[in-house]
Amino acid sequence: MSLHLKPSTRLLSVRDLHVNFTSRWPQEPNIDVLRGVSFQLERGERLALVGESGAGKSLLATSIIQLLDSSARIRQGSVHFEGQDLTQLSSKQLRQVRGRRIGMVFQDPMTNLNPNLTLEQQLLQCILSHRNISRAEARLVALHKLRQVHIPAPETRMRQYPHQLSAGQLQRATIAMALALEPALIIADEPTSALDVTMQAEIISLLTHLCHNNGVALLLISHDLSLVAHASDRCLIMYAGQIVEQGHTKSLINDAQHPYTQSLIRALPQMSEPGQSLYQIPGQMPFAQELGNQCAFANRCEHAYAACWNQPPARTVTLEREVSCHLVNPATAPTPAESEP
Amino acid sequence: MNNVASVLSRLITSALIIILVAMVSYWVLGLISPDETRNLNLAQYLLQVVSGDLGQSQFYHQANLQLVLQVLPATFELVLVTSLLVVLVVIPLGLFTAIAPQHKLARSIMAVSLIGISLPVFLTGSIMVYFFAVELNWLPTFGRGTTVPIGSWQSGLLTVSGWQHIMLPAATLSLALLPLFLRLLRAELLQVMQSNPVRLAQAMGITPWRIWLFYGLRNATLPMITMAGLQFGTLMAYTIVAESLFQWPGAGSLFMQAINRSDGPLVSAHLILVAIMFLSVSAIADLAYGLFNPPLAAWRRQ
Amino acid sequence: MNAAKYHGHHIWRRFRRQQLWLQLKANKVALISSVILLLLTVTALLAPWLSPFDPSVLQQQNIMDAELPPAWHEQGDSRFLLGTDGLGRDLLSSLLHGIRTSLWVGFWAVLLQLTLGTVLGLCAGYFGGWMDRLVMRLADFQLTFSSLMLAILVLAITRAAMGAHDYHVWSPWLLILVLGLADWPQYARTLRASVLAEKHKDYVAAAQVLGYRSRHIMVMQILPNTLSPLLVIATLQVAHVILAEAALSFLGIGMPYGNPSLGGMMGSGFEYMLSGLWWIALMPGIALVLLLLSINLVADWLRDALDPKNIGPQQ
Numbered sequence: 035m036s037l038h039l040k041p042s043t044r045l046l047s048v049r050d051l052h053v054n055f056t057s058r059w060p061q062e063p064n065i066d067v068l069r070g071v072s073f074q075l076e077r078g079e080r081l082a083l084v085g086e087s088g089a090g091k092s093l094l095a096t097s098i099i100q101l102l103d104s105s106a107r108i109r110q111g112s113v114h115f116e117g118q119d120l121t122q123l124s125s126k127q128l129r130q131v132r133g134r135r136i137g138m139v140f141q142d143p144m145t146n147l148n149p150n151l152t153l154e155q156q157l158l159q160c161i162l163s164h165r166n167i168s169r170a171e172a173r174l175v176a177l178h179k180l181r182q183v184h185i186p187a188p189e190t191r192m193r194q195y196p197h198q199l200s201a202g203q204l205q206r207a208t209i210a211m212a213l214a215l216e217p218a219l220i221i222a223d224e225p226t227s228a229l230d231v232t233m234q235a236e237i238i239s240l241l242t243h244l245c246h247n248n249g250v251a252l253l254l255i256s257h258d259l260s261l262v263a264h265a266s267d268r269c270l271i272m273y274a275g276q277i278v279e280q281g282h283t284k285s286l287i288n289d290a291q292h293p294y295t296q297s298l299i300r301a302l303p304q305m306s307e308p309g310q311s312l313y314q315i316p317g318q319m320p321f322a323q324e325l326g327n328q329c330a331f332a333n334r335c336e337h338a339y340a341a342c343w344n345q346p347p348a349r350t351v352t353l354e355r356e357v358s359c360h361l362v363n364p365a366t367a368p369t370p371a372e373s374e375p
Numbered sequence: 376m377n378n379v380a381s382v383l384s385r386l387i388t389s390a391l392i393i394i395l396v397a398m399v400s401y402w403v404l405g406l407i408s409p410d411e412t413r414n415l416n417l418a419q420y421l422l423q424v425v426s427g428d429l430g431q432s433q434f435y436h437q438a439n440l441q442l443v444l445q446v447l448p449a450t451f452e453l454v455l456v457t458s459l460l461v462v463l464v465v466i467p468l469g470l471f472t473a474i475a476p477q478h479k480l481a482r483s484i485m486a487v488s489l490i491g492i493s494l495p496v497f498l499t500g501s502i503m504v505y506f507f508a509v510e511l512n513w514l515p516t517f518g519r520g521t522t523v524p525i526g527s528w529q530s531g532l533l534t535v536s537g538w539q540h541i542m543l544p545a546a547t548l549s550l551a552l553l554p555l556f557l558r559l560l561r562a563e564l565l566q567v568m569q570s571n572p573v574r575l576a577q578a579m580g581i582t583p584w585r586i587w588l589f590y591g592l593r594n595a596t597l598p599m600i601t602m603a604g605l606q607f608g609t610l611m612a613y614t615i616v617a618e619s620l621f622q623w624p625g626a627g628s629l630f631m632q633a634i635n636r637s638d639g640p641l642v643s644a645h646l647i648l649v650a651i652m653f654l655s656v657s658a659i660a661d662l663a664y665g666l667f668n669p670p671l672a673a674w675r676r677q
Numbered sequence: 678m679n680a681a682k683y684h685g686h687h688i689w690r691r692f693r694r695q696q697l698w699l700q701l702k703a704n705k706v707a708l709i710s711s712v713i714l715l716l717l718t719v720t721a722l723l724a725p726w727l728s729p730f731d732p733s734v735l736q737q738q739n740i741m742d743a744e745l746p747p748a749w750h751e752q753g754d755s756r757f758l759l760g761t762d763g764l765g766r767d768l769l770s771s772l773l774h775g776i777r778t779s780l781w782v783g784f785w786a787v788l789l790q791l792t793l794g795t796v797l798g799l800c801a802g803y804f805g806g807w808m809d810r811l812v813m814r815l816a817d818f819q820l821t822f823s824s825l826m827l828a829i830l831v832l833a834i835t836r837a838a839m840g841a842h843d844y845h846v847w848s849p850w851l852l853i854l855v856l857g858l859a860d861w862p863q864y865a866r867t868l869r870a871s872v873l874a875e876k877h878k879d880y881v882a883a884a885q886v887l888g889y890r891s892r893h894i895m896v897m898q899i900l901p902n903t904l905s906p907l908l909v910i911a912t913l914q915v916a917h918v919i920l921a922e923a924a925l926s927f928l929g930i931g932m933p934y935g936n937p938s939l940g941g942m943m944g945s946g947f948e949y950m951l952s953g954l955w956w957i958a959l960m961p962g963i964a965l966v967l968l969l970l971s972i973n974l975v976a977d978w979l980r981d982a983l984d985p986k987n988i989g990p991q992q
Contacts, residue, residue: 096578099578101574101577101578128580129580129582129583130580131580132577132578132579132580133578133579133580133581134580137579138575138578138579140571140574140575140578142571145571145572146571146572146574146575147572147575148572148576148589148590148593148594149572149594150593150594150596150597150667150668151589151593155589159576159581159585159589160576160579160580160581162585163579163580163581163582163585164580208575211579212579403834403838406834406837406838407834407837407838489970489973489974489977490966490970492973493916493920493966493969493970493973494966495920495923495924495927495940495962495965495966495969496924497923497924497927497940497943497944497947498943498962498965498966501943501946501947501950501958501959501962502959502962504947504950504951505950505955505959508951509950509951509952509953509955516951604821605820605821606823607821607823608821608822608823608825608826608827609823609825609826611823611826612823612825612826612829612924613825615829615928616924616927616928619928620947630833631833631928633837634833634834634836634837634930635837635929637837637838637840638837639837642833642834642837646830649830653821653822657821
């Protein structure tokens with residue numbers, strides 16, 4: 035199918051992915067937390083995934099590499115990566131993909147690194163798990179990668195334990211680990227949320243530059259639209275387990291079409307005048323089990339009208355833009371009389 | 376500097392505890408053998424203790440310290456072999472039952488360990504004696520066999536007969552400790568495997584055996600050392616029971632003999648030695664904890 | 678989450694909802710072990726009427742009946758179902774009385790522990806400060822030293838001081854006292870943690886505002902909320918005390934020789950085991966393991982059943 039059209043540049047293709055949490059209580063239904071997520075990622079592309087907490091961003095990241103909690107299950111859909119469907123692989127085959135082809139950077143480096151192993155030991159565990167080389171050679175690789183992420187005095191740093199390094203240095207080290215095996219894709223899940231504000235831009239630019247220089251694709255997950263605006267080619271906006279809008283970052287920010295994207299942009303601090311109070315999106319994101327047959331954003335949407343409460347919006351695909359909103363869909367767009375509040 | 380202060384405060388509290396215990400043991404001496412304290416007041420007794428003189432046994436007419444030091448190698452070797460047995464069995468079984476909790480064998484191991492917790496040390500000892508000594512006539516049931524002197528240390532670990540003799544008591548003792556440590560290690564491993572570092576390791580495709588060894592077992596070491604330190608009192612009590620059961624010529628047997636003979640000086644000397652042993656073990660446990668805990672170890676180095 | 682509805686540790690409310698009973702029916706192991714425990718308790722209580730002989734009546738003993746194997750053995754005697762010991766006493770009768778002794782010691786010692794641990798834990802948690810530090814330091818020390826080791830030292834020294842004969846007049850009471858006073862830290866720690874967690878909740882503040890005195894607040898408000906963890910610890914401790922009593926009696930510093938106790942029977946039976954008479958030591962051993970195992974399993978199940986996280990269907 036479309037995979038065969040551009041086999042050389044298509045790296046990751048997620049199709050209609052549904053992930054649910056099975057309940058311990060038989061009388062309770064299973065809750066779909068990801069509800070039909072589809073997107074593509076080209077080789078070397080920098081893609082941002084933006085949404086508020088609880089939208090399912092991290093779950094999407096872990097379901098791409100099939101590292102789900104025991105209670106979560108992929109109910110439907112596929113994750114094609116470099117020509118194979120990751121949902122169909124055995125755990126042994128998956129291990130060949132994790133770390134080697136897809137590097138992972140998690141949120142809080144202080145809790146994600148092993149407190150009882152030195153940086154060197156952790157990097158070596160990772161490298162030696164995938165490559166059949168001697169410890170000395172692996173050590174050279176590790177040193178090289180630590181230099182690439184600008185850790186000062188890497189020879190001494192790598193003999194230290196996580197608690198002896200700053201959070202910024204630790205996150206650089208996890209980036210080095212993610213890059214160590216020259217993967218085709220790095221998934222960075224809120225890589226700067228646990229860091230000082232001064233550190234955030236630095237880490238993001240390091241990450242994007244390294245990916246760009248090494249031809250690595252980047253899936254950058256964040257709740258902060260302003261942070262990823264300059265660091266991504268394309269952008270996915272996620273709300274309540276669905277991608278509501280996707281397109282080129284620049285055009286998306288300049289011409290947002292989904293009301294949720296519009297509110298996100300209005301809520302950016304840069305968008306409000308000095309002295310003016312910041313815009314807040316009213317209401318709260320609904321829980322997955324509360325969603326009936328409606329648009330998930332209807333309860334917070336300024337433009338909501340009858341159709342929004344009666345059926346979930348279909349995806350409207352225009353040139354380089356995909357939006358899931360009744361307003362944008364010519365078939366369901368309101369008549370002028372309906373759109374009057 | 377911090378380091379020196381902490382060592383110093385530790386030494387002072389230890390000395391205070393030993394003096395306190397020495398006071399108690401003076402009182403005990405007076406209770407059991409009133410004659411002994413008639414010509415010896417508390418201050419004199421404490422002075423004696425501080426200078427390393429723990430008195431003379433009424434039964435053996437020998438210095439108490441000498442007597443205990445003679446039997447201590449037997450107890451030490453028994454505890455050593457027991458600990459080795461426990462570690463050698465607990466680590467593979469703990470890993471296995473944590474890696475495959477649903478496996479039939481793992482489930483049966485956990486079920487047996489639950490029964491094992493309810494098995495008193497003297498019952499397993501009796502049953503083993505009945506099978507291996509009475510029915511099969513494979514192993515001896517009392518004493519420690521031929522010993523070889525290494526300096527002033529009489530070791531039973533260098534002769535075949537010594538190993539034959541230590542088999543049953545060490546197996547009995549380790550069977551009493553095994554279920555507890557197995558359950559602890561398994562629970563600890565299962566908890567560690569849910570932690571963030573392990574999730575990152577899995578996301579980076581690190582080989583499972585590396586994860587179990589360098590993440591699971593390594594990160595479970597600290598809590599296990601703490602637990603082992605906490606179980607020292609129980610180990611001492613069980614050692615006394617096992618030594619009396621197998622007539623193992625160790626400190627536990629000597630203590631029970633002293634009780635049965637109302638040998639006041641020997642009993643009170645034991646009290647002080649138990650306190651010293653207790654303090655040293657807690658110091659060793661802290662040291663081991665520091666050794667395996669990078670933040671603590673680094674703090675020590677600075 | 679639905680589980681939120683069931684939060685709160687109030688055990689009586691849960692009894693009323695029949696949660697415990699329903700879960701007991703669903704859990705076969707727990708059901709069987711609680712039935713065994715119930716049977717053992719009833720037979721122990723009725724031991725003086727159920728047992729064929731009275732172990733304390735010397736006239737009923739005959740040295741000619743000594744060392745008889747169990748009745749199913751070819752040399753057995755139908756009068757003595759489980760055989761006889763070295764003095765010709767019926768093992769079944771001694772065993773029933775032994776279980777009675779074990780449960781008796783276990784019950785009173787745990788009651789003592791519970792009282793002491795509750796008072797210390799409540800005080801440490803509620804008053805804080807030096808009282809808290811002192812109690813917790815003592816608890817750490819006691820936990821590490823272990824109650825069994827403390828009991829061995831105290832009882833052994835008392836025996837050496839009193840002489841074997843005098844000692845055994847007092848030893849049952851001494852046993853309860855020492856085991857009861859030695860094993861309080863677990864209760865105290867649990868209670869202290871619960872008190873610290875509850876202390877700053879609104880209802881305690883409300884009670885204080887209403888002018889209730891601190892003792893009243895502690896007992897009437899906090900205690901009911903910590904009942905279920907205490908119940909679990911107490912159940913486990915009954916097994917622990919019974920095990921300790923058996924070990925002490927085995928060493929000869931527990932129950933007096935005349936008083937049948939499982940540990941003492943095994944201690945005197947060990948000599949016979951060396952000459953191949955396995956039943957004298959093994960019969961009380963089996964009874965002891967059955968007792969301990971059923972208590973431990975019931976406690977295990979209670980812990981799971983009373984844990985608010987686990988309310989709901991079994992997986």
